Amino acid sequence: MKASVVYAGSSLKNLLAADLGAQFRIQTAMPTADLNTYLSEQSLLSLPDIILIETDPAEECFKAIGKIRKNPLLQGLIIVLVSGEKRNEWKQKAFALKVHDYYTYPFPTEDLCERLNFLVKFRLIKPRLAKLSEEVDVTYKTPTFKRYFDILASGCALLVLSPIFLIVAIVIRLESKGKIIYKSKRVGTGYKIFDFYKFRSMRSDADKMLASMASLNQYDDVESADGKSAFVKIKNDPRITKVGNFIRRTSIDELPQLVNVFKGDMSLVGNRPLPLYEAEMLTSNEWSMRFLGPAGLTGLWQISKRGQKEMSERERKKLDNFYAINHSFWLDMKIIIGTIPALLQKEKV
Template structure:
């Protein structure tokens, strides 16, 4: 993880002992805070215009005086060959970046090649990343998380203390609920196992923070070996581009579970409506894969239908069991609006907001439980 509080100190220290002079403008080498802020602004512009954006990254040992001097010369060359619209700055101590505006992957490689002809024996390993193509490639591979360089395209809103407090709340509440609900979970596992063949727990690969694959646990609510293509087609219609003439209809489609499809078992319909099927996700919370509150973790194949601006909901923060869009919309919302609410949560994340979301989520669960006690038939028929 790159820190965002590194300042333009190493080059300033070397400036006093530069024996060869040079025309590098220190004021043009931005601090990490300013550089990353600029990078995120350019990323948002790229999302709006759908234009390419690349980042070149160079590392050096900031504790080695020889490498500091070499890095100073590297910075001079970067300032000389960059275009006026490009930006040079620190990503972290020992890491320099260049924002290459309106530059695709091939253009970024040409930048590295042009730089290599000027280094005169200096050896620096430069890497380039292009938004959003490299990120989509990594996410769709389903193997690795996005690299730190790729993830810094997105804002990191949580400070260290807030992250610690959020983690403590996750552990305390998840542990408490698991203890209190242990009898209910045992009864649910027995009911699921007795009413349909297959394991009581359904495990599915999702994408966590920075696109890291995680295995999410739920009580199985569908028949074993249910056809995944039904959900895949459902997702494609909700997220993907609508066919010609269907744009208006597609805009009105809301992000809802396929609660009425034939794959769901009778007991599965009940536990889904009561949200009991999600209780095993609390083990994911204790493990650190999920938080109690955060954006919904997507299935890897969903990302194939994403637009660039959708990526922030899965790269900026850890996903959660419940979230801002669920309690604000009741789950009845278009995918684009869901992403907008997730991004609104990311921008305004706080412990107080998490507690409000948890309170409202608990209220919804209690109301559903009361409704089930009053009219259990409505849940079995799927009308609740």
């Protein structure tokens, strides 16, 4: 199978197109200014193997490469610059950004194709290096202090709240048949899937009813081309029982997630683990960043207009990305303190 190439620029495109097209699959060609937007919209499976970028007087090429280098999800891309002008300062900037090669036209296009093929093969015969790079640069590992704090806090909370657990279990069972603890598959840090615990607040057939209730989704005004929202949140959900309405309004239904925290599935503070059907829609590089930070019981979304209609899907995803990049002990403490008034809000979430 031919390696795929995305070409950014226009001046040299026609001169290189024939030879490149014979050996590579040209995925698309575009202005350099559109490159980062294009890459952010690709899934992890549709990214190109190679990016060929033309230099330009406005130096948009270097801005684009700089953004790519800051995104850990794009580190495996092969980047080669081609220039129609002989300018040493451009070449120096290019190699400072760690591009794989730099060509100044005129040059034999077969040399460029040979070099690109070598770079692709070299990447494929070094899989262990690529895996090590992913482990170091991409995979999130819970800091030791954060993990100890999670164990201590969740363990103490489970002990103190055990009488409430017992009372809630009894009233749920008295109101309706079904399991007391609702388990669902959630996607957390690094797309890890785990069993997520909650007190059951809905009818036992709630999952089967979801498909017929798409028109009630709060996040139905998303910008996606197919009109599908990545998040699902239904206001005044008819599937909720009377007891369920109370425990959701007071967030008591979330208490079993302390077990998830104690087990290490997630942390006290982080990005909310998502149901599978939501996580599957967040595989573009623009939003995969949220999965590179800790998953948590509470987070920035919970204390920032949580569940309100005026918070768009894009705003929520940006909050998740911000936390994944900037999480710290002090930010966690601020979020924990802010969670208490958020639990008392009138909005049913």
